[in-house]
Amino acid sequence: MNTTQQLAQTRACARERWQEKQEAALAIAVGTGTCGLAAGARETIAAIEAELERRRLPATISQVGCVGMCSYEPMVELQARGRPRLSYGQVSGSNVPEIFAHYFEGAALERTVIVGEVVSTTVHGDGQTLQSLSFVRPGTHDRIPFQRKQLRIVLSNCGLIDPLSLDDYLALDGYVALEKALTQMTPEQVIDEVSKSGLRGRGGGGFPAGVKWGLARKTPSWPKMVICNADEGDPGAFMDRSSLEGDPHSLIEGMIIAGYAIGAQEGYIYCRAEYPLAIRHLRLALDQARTLGLLGKDILGSGFDFDIFIKEGAGAFVCGEETALMASIMGQRGQPRPRPPYPAVAGLWGQPSNVNNVKTYAYVPRILRLGAEWFKSLGTKGSPGTAVFALTGQVQRTGLVEVPMGITLREIIYDVGGGMPYGKTFKAVQTGGPLGGCLPGAYLDTPVDFESLRAVGAVMGSGGMIVADETTCMVDFARFFMQFICDECCGKCPPCRIGSMRMLQVLERITAGEGKMEDLDEIRYLATNMQNGCLCALGQLAPSPVLSTLQHFEHEYRAHIEEKRCPAGKCQAFRKRLVVQPELCTACGLCELACAVEHSLSKTVLGALIEAPPPHPRIYIEPIPGSQTGAKGVPAICHHCDPAACIAACLPQAMHRSPENGGVTNVGGKTDCIACSMCVIACPFGVIARAPAPTGRLMALKCDLCPGREVPACVAACPTGALAYKKGREIALTGAEAPFIAHDSLVGLTAEAVARFLEQVTPDDLEPASKVAVSELVATLAVERSTSN
Numbered sequence: 001m002n003t004t005q006q007l008a009q010t011r012a013c014a015r016e017r018w019q020e021k022q023e024a025a026l027a028i029a030v031g032t033g034t035c036g037l038a039a040g041a042r043e044t045i046a047a048i049e050a051e052l053e054r055r056r057l058p059a060t061i062s063q064v065g066c067v068g069m070c071s072y073e074p075m076v077e078l079q080a081r082g083r084p085r086l087s088y089g090q091v092s093g094s095n096v097p098e099i100f101a102h103y104f105e106g107a108a109l110e111r112t113v114i115v116g117e118v119v120s121t122t123v124h125g126d127g128q129t130l131q132s133l134s135f136v137r138p139g140t141h142d143r144i145p146f147q148r149k150q151l152r153i154v155l156s157n158c159g160l161i162d163p164l165s166l167d168d169y170l171a172l173d174g175y176v177a178l179e180k181a182l183t184q185m186t187p188e189q190v191i192d193e194v195s196k197s198g199l200r201g202r203g204g205g206g207f208p209a210g211v212k213w214g215l216a217r218k219t220p221s222w223p224k225m226v227i228c229n230a231d232e233g234d235p236g237a238f239m240d241r242s243s244l245e246g247d248p249h250s251l252i253e254g255m256i257i258a259g260y261a262i263g264a265q266e267g268y269i270y271c272r273a274e275y276p277l278a279i280r281h282l283r284l285a286l287d288q289a290r291t292l293g294l295l296g297k298d299i300l301g302s303g304f305d306f307d308i309f310i311k312e313g314a315g316a317f318v319c320g321e322e323t324a325l326m327a328s329i330m331g332q333r334g335q336p337r338p339r340p341p342y343p344a345v346a347g348l349w350g351q352p353s354n355v356n357n358v359k360t361y362a363y364v365p366r367i368l369r370l371g372a373e374w375f376k377s378l379g380t381k382g383s384p385g386t387a388v389f390a391l392t393g394q395v396q397r398t399g400l401v402e403v404p405m406g407i408t409l410r411e412i413i414y415d416v417g418g419g420m421p422y423g424k425t426f427k428a429v430q431t432g433g434p435l436g437g438c439l440p441g442a443y444l445d446t447p448v449d450f451e452s453l454r455a456v457g458a459v460m461g462s463g464g465m466i467v468a469d470e471t472t473c474m475v476d477f478a479r480f481f482m483q484f485i486c487d488e489c490c491g492k493c494p495p496c497r498i499g500s501m502r503m504l505q506v507l508e509r510i511t512a513g514e515g516k517m518e519d520l521d522e523i524r525y526l527a528t529n530m531q532n533g534c535l536c537a538l539g540q541l542a543p544s545p546v547l548s549t550l551q552h553f554e555h556e557y558r559a560h561i562e563e564k565r566c567p568a569g570k571c572q573a574f575r576k577r578l579v580v581q582p583e584l585c586t587a588c589g590l591c592e593l594a595c596a597v598e599h600s601l602s603k604t605v606l607g608a609l610i611e612a613p614p615p616h617p618r619i620y621i622e623p624i625p626g627s628q629t630g631a632k633g634v635p636a637i638c639h640h641c642d643p644a645a646c647i648a649a650c651l652p653q654a655m656h657r658s659p660e661n662g663g664v665t666n667v668g669g670k671t672d673c674i675a676c677s678m679c680v681i682a683c684p685f686g687v688i689a690r691a692p693a694p695t696g697r698l699m700a701l702k703c704d705l706c707p708g709r710e711v712p713a714c715v716a717a718c719p720t721g722a723l724a725y726k727k728g729r730e731i732a733l734t735g736a737e738a739p740f741i742a743h744d745s746l747v748g749l750t751a752e753a754v755a756r757f758l759e760q761v762t763p764d765d766l767e768p769a770s771k772v773a774v775s776e777l778v779a780t781l782a783v784e785r786s787t788s789n
Contacts, residue, residue, distance in 0.1 A: 002293025002300060002301075004179055004300050007292070007294075007300060010292065011171070014167035017167050018167065021060055023081070024060045025058055025059070025081050026057055026059035026080045027059065027060050027077075027079045027080075027085075028059050028076065028077065029159075030044060030048070030061065030064070030074065030076050031064055031066055031067065031073055031074060031076075032063040033073075033242060033245045033246060034275075034277050034278075035066055036074050039073040039074045039090075040074055040092050043092065044074045044096060045061065046093065047096035048076070049061070050096075064158075064159050065157075065161075065242060065245050065247065066159065066242045066400065067133060068155070068158075068242070068400035068401060069089070069115065069399045071089075072090055072113070073089070073090070074091050075087055076088045076099060085118040086114060087116055087117075087135060088102075090112050090113060091112050095112045098110065098111060115135055115144070116136055117135070118133055119135075119136055121133065121134040121152070123153070123370070124370075125373075125374030125375075128173065128370045128371075129173075130156055132155070132160060133152075133159050133160050145397070145415065146399065146401075146417075146418075148415065148416070149403055149415055150403055150416065153363070153366055154250070154402065155388060155400070157247040157250065158246030161247065166288040166289075166292065169247075174365075175249075175253055175365075176365075177253060177257065177365035177368035178294065179300060180369070181368060182299065182300050183302065187263065188217075190260065190261040191214050192210070193367065193368060193372050194261070194364065194372075195210025195214070197385075198372075198375070198376050198383075199360065199363055200384075200385075201357065202387075203357035203360065203462055204432065204460065204461045204462050204537075205537075206383070209360055212356070213258060216262040216343075216352045216353065216354045217262045219345050221346075222263070222351070223351055224262050225267070225268065226353070226354050227267070227270065227322075227325070227329070228357065229355055230251075230271040230275075230278070230357065231270055231271070231313055231317075231319050232272065232275075232320070233272070233315070233488070234461070234464040235434060235484060236466055237390045237433060237463060238400065239358075239388045239400060240357065240358040240359065241275050241278050242400055244271070244281060244282060245278050245281055248285035249288075250362040252285055252286065252294075252295075253365045254360075254361030254362055255269075255308055257365065259304075259306040262352070265307070266306070267307070269309070269310050269311070270311045270313055270319070270328070271310060271313065272313045272315050273313060282310055283310065286308055295308060311328070314328075316328070316334045317484075317538070318335070318336065318490045318538055320462075321336045321538060322355040323337045323343070324536070325355070326343065326355075329348060334490065335490045336538075337535075343355050357462065359463075363385065378405070380405050380406040380447065382449060382450065383406070383450050383451070384405065385405055387403055387404075387448055388463050389403070389412065390464055392466055392467070393429075393468055394420060394421065394424065394467055394472065395421070396417060398417070403448070406449055407448050408444065408446060409431075409443065409445070410445055412448065413467055417467065427440065428441075428474060429465060429467050429468070430464075431453060431464070432458060432461025432464060432544075433464040434542075435538065435542060436458055436544060436545065437458040437544045438478075438548040438549050439457070439548070439552070440552045446458075457548055471568055471570070473511070473571055474549040474568075475511055476566075476570055477549060478545050478549045479504065479511055482503055482542070485500045490538075492535060493533070493534055495532075495533035496530060496536075496539030499529060499533075500542055502526055503527070506522055506523055507546070510557065511560065511566075511571045513574060520557060523543075523546060523547075526543070530543050531543060
C-alpha cells in the first residue's frame, strides 16, 4: 500500500529529476516507437553514444515515443545549455556526426533534415496545465505546417516523456487525476464529470462515455469489469499503438478511474499480439504502478482494490467488436453475439462490463485534472474534444494527427497533410477504416465530427483516414476493402459470410473487364441485405466503401463495364502494351525523351522520367531480347496517354500498340496537356524544361526564339493541341492553370541526347541560327561534363 503523502513525495522527487534532465549540459531524445525502431533508431543511438565519446561530451539520452511524423524517423532532438532545442529527421547511424557538426559548428546538412525547433506548448484549464511539444521553424517560431492546426491532448505526452519512466509521467502531473478521484470525489461525481464533458467513445460508435459508465454502475451485479479495446485492426491505423508505446500510464490511469467509477475490481487490456512493443511497455508500466501502490489492494489508502491484466489477441479484425472481444478474452472463438443484453448489463463472464478504447480512457485523466468545461470548450457542441487520425494514402505529409473536432476534411488533407504529391488531383477520402465511406471533393468542407460525417454517408470510426488521388481506381479501391472484409469475416452469420464473398466476386469481375450493367444492381441488392441482416457492425457496415464509391463514382464503374477501360489506368485487364519492331528500332531514345510519366528502371534523360517509389510506377523500359544493334528498349504495359507520346516521337515508326489491345487513335478535341515532353524535344533552343514539383508540366513562357517560323516548333509538335498562341508571340496552355516555365539551358539534357536529336531531324526543320545555338549548347554541355568528371 502507498498513501497520498508517499505519492506526493515520490512526485516531488520525480519533478526534481525531470528538471535536472531539462537543464543537462546536453539532452538528447531519440524516437523509439515502432516506426523509429523500424527505421534504425537502435543503430542511431549506438552511433550517438560513439559520437559523444569521440567528442568527450557528457549527455543524457532519452528514448521517447512517436510524435506523429513517422516519415522523418529516426528522429533525434539535441538541446545543449544555452542553445535552441532542434529536432533532426532521417538520422541514420551514419548521419549522426553530420547533425552534431551542424548543431555545434554550423556545418551544412546533406543527408538529414531539420524538422524544426522544439518548443513546449501549455494548455490551461481549472488551474491546471497540460504540456506537449510543438515544432516551429528555427528563427521565425512559426509552427511547421504539419502541426499548425493540431491540438495535442490525448497525445500530449507522446514524444515528450520517456514511456519507460514512471518518473517522467509523475513529473507532468501523472496520477493527479486518480488521486483527486479517490480522495475528493465519489464514483457518481466522477461519472457526472465525464458526462458533463461530453466525452464520446473514440472507438467508432461515439456513444457517450459517461452514459455507458453510469449504466454499468447501476447494474446490480458483481463483480464488474473494465475492458480496454486496443485491438486496432483497421488497415493503415496506428493511433492506439502510438499512444500505448509513447504514454502507457495515461491508459492505466484512465482505466483505474473507470474502475472506481463503476465499482469494478478488475480490468483487461485486449491488445493484438502484432503490437509487441506496445505490450512490452504496458507490462512494464503495470509493474511500475503496482510497485507504487497504484494498482492492487487499497489504492492510496482509499479502500479501493483494482488490478489490470493484458490479453493478447490473435489479430482478428472482428475482435474489435466488443462482444467478440469479450468472447476472445474468455478463451472462446472471437465471434459477436446478438445484443441486448449489452455489456453494461451482461458482458465478460456474464458480468457488467464497460468497454472503451485506448483514446477514450486516455482522455479521462485530462478531463478530471483540467475540468469538464475545459474539454467542452474544445471541438463542437455535439462532439467535444479532439480527434486523432492516422492520415495515410496519397497525401504529402502522412502521419498521426490530433485536431479539434469540427475541423474540415479540407483543412486536414491540405493544411495539415499538404495536399496531393506530384501535383496530382484529389479524388476521394475514406474515413473510419475499412467500414467507412468514401467522399469526393464536393465534401471536402464537411466538418469532422460524428454527426456531420454520418450525415454525408461516412463515419468517424476509430481514426483511420485514407486519401486517394486521381491515379486511384475507385472500383479497385472498393474491391480491396471488400477483400479485407472477406478475409476477416468470422463466418457466423450467412448475410456477411455469403454476401461479402459474392460482392467481392462481382467487383473482381468488373475490374477484370468482364462486368455487366446488371452487376451494379446486384451490388445494391447484396448491400441492402447485408445492412439489414448481419449480426454485428462489421457486416452491417462492410458495404459502405462499395456503396459510397458507387454513389459518387458510378461513371468509373460504367467505364469498366461499358467502355472496357479503367479511367485511372490501374486495373491490369485494361492496360495496353506497347511493342516495337526490332528491325526498325534505331535505339535513338526519343521514346524515353517523350515519356511523360514515372517509371522504375530507366534513368531520366530530360527530367521527363521521374523516379517514383513503389507502388506507383506506371511505365518501364523493357529491353528487346536478342538485340544485335545495341541497347534497344521499349516502354511496356503503358496506359498513360492516348495518343501515345512515345509512338508519336518515334522517327522510324517502329513503335505501335499490340494488335490484341487495339490501335492508337487521336482523341478529337482533347486539348489537355499530358506532359509528354514533345515540345521539349522539338524546341531547337532547349529553353523548355519541366517545372518544379508538384506541377511537373512543361512549357516555354513568352518565347519568341523561332523567328521566321509561321508556327513555333513546340506548338507544331504538341500532339494534343494543348499549346497555342496567346497575346502575340506568347505561348501558353489552352484551358489550363498550371504555369509553364522557361529556362535558358537544356536542363537535364545530355550532350549525347542533343546530338542524337540533331542527327534524327531534317536540316530544313531548323533555322540556321537555331542549329548554331543548339550546337553551342552541345559544346557547353560537353565542357561542363568533362569538368565535372
